[in-house]
Amino acid sequence: MRFMMIVIPRGYETAAPNTVPDAQSVARMMEYNKSLQKAGVLLALDGLLPPSTGARVTYTDGKPTVTDGPFVEAKEVIGGYWIIQVHSREEAIEWARRAPMSNHEIIEVRQIFEMADFPADAQKAAEGFDDLKNATASKS
């Protein structure tokens, strides 16, 4: 089973564009990442720049509207993620419990859909999806 552990860092919704984490928390995070890697469970990870550098495209009646960050109405924003392969939902949660987070920070643990989880008609409809991923992968 694959899970995404989504980091929701406190205050990131209003963080300035040039915000970078301090050396100490980077070091603690690196240690945690290493532990995931050494346990053989880590498949991917990324950190995201603050939402103030991003944009939201909102669809209303089929029409997209672009809003530049920061998003004043947002209470929680994503700061990064890990993708892990584990034995059970409980194991994913236990890994999340070991992450070095600060006060009031959140990690949301979500299982990743695998093709086999889809009903047959959805599998059919999603046929081109992996080709897309393939095309992206071969470019990188």
Add this chain to the structure above:
Amino acid sequence: MTDIHKTIEAVWKIESTRLIAGIARVTRDIGIAEELAQDALIAALERWPDEGIPDKPAAWLMTAAKRRALDGLRRGKMLELKHGEIARELEFQQQRLADAMDHALDQVIDDDVLRLIFTACHPVLPVEGRVALTLRLACGLTTAEIARAFLVPEKTLGQRIFRAKKTLAEAHVPFETPRGDELRQRVESVLSVVYLIFNEGYTATSGDEWMRAELCNEALRLGRMLAQLLQDEPEIHALLALMELQASRTAARRGLSGEAVLLPDQDRSLWDHTQIERGVAALHRAQQLGGGAHSYALQAAISACHARANTAADTDWERIVLLYDALLQVRPSPIVALNRAVAVGMAPGPEYGPAAGLHALDALAAEPALTNYHLFPSVRGDLLLKLGRYAEAREEFQRAIAMTENRREHELLSKKLLQAKYL
């Protein structure tokens, strides 16, 4: 939805390897270490449902194991030293043991985990013992799970593990990482165990589907662990690459009714492309480390050729032929030669094609390993079909059908026979 026993199981899955490895650094015996760790697990199962999961579960488990070790020491020493300076001697030894366990608790070092894996895969053990011990100690699987995966009664599996631990103790196998020349050989032994676990999950056609998938995942997990612990060993990265690339095709290997789908006929959109990327990256790492010409790396490179092709026809068969040539150099085998003949038959160019493939295949006709192997006539039939020699192709398919008892192979071959009839 989150049940405490499942959570304890998950904590065990995460912590047990390092816990056992840390204790073994003190006890120098992985059998005793595992028993102490098991005792700690039992203590957790008794207390955590009421007390909740402790903040530092690993430290809690290590402390529980220490308590059991001290109890054991006290009991053993009481029997051994009936008179005299029992109290003082015992106190001294207890203090030493407690200090050592506390130290082990402070920092389980990566070397301990490596030592654990090397010991579990020690050549003094029979292969089945290595596999069972590795799954139990390095992967945190229960005896019941391992038994389910290998379709043997739990009791048999329990005895297998018991005997393996006894053998290690009797042979006084040291708890250490081999050095120098020995390292290479021992790495090979570890990798063959990992690949065996993978193949048990990947190729077996009977047994519990879910558990077999777990075996593949465990082997991949071990491969990733080892790639971190021994970063400069090219063969580890090569095996990891091979496993990632093979596992990337899992979803495409079975049709809707569970039938086997061979590589050329697979729906490539079902391949896991992020897994392919990881496999290719691991292969690059192996090649950078100078291990590109070894057996696992060559097999991974062949697998990568398939993974890169958008269709079966797009496959770089010429490159595959060259890789098989290299593989035959390092690991000569009639099966590899057979696969090479298939690739020759598929490759374009004047020196390749079905006639050349048939020629390469017929050179293997006297191989004893192939005389009763159904793939030989099956491949021969395919090549003859392409050459328009239909009557001969039919004969080959009939021979192949007579050689296999596997129902799915039967169906596949019957389909080919039918195809040959109408041409």
